[in-house]
Amino acid sequence: MVNYLGDNNKQQVHNLENQKENCQMDEIKIVHKRYFIPDTFEQANAEGYASCIHCIENLQ
Known part of the structure; x- marks a missing residue:
């Protein structure tokens, strides 16, 4: 299963296991x-x- 998804348009990474509405x-x-x-x-x-x-939230 994939955990992280990048958005090339915004150069942003998301954690799929912690998805939020925003x-x-x-x-x-x-x-x-x-x-x-x-x-x-x-x-x-x-x-x-x-x-x-x-x-x-606090991975950086």
């Missing part, structure tokens, strides 16, 4: 979805993605 993950277009290998917050952050303030 995240608006459902509005990310397919062409803007990014998955990470390995599937970790650290990898997303290393690729320049900022954390979503709603679903990733």
Whole structure:
């Protein structure tokens, strides 16, 4: 199962296991979805993605 989803349009990463209503993950277009290998917050952050303030609170 995938834990992290990146939004290429906003350069933001979301935690799928902690989804909040304000995240608006459902509005990310397919062409803007990014998955990470390995599937970790650290990898997303290393690729320049900022954390979503709603679903990733204190991981930075």
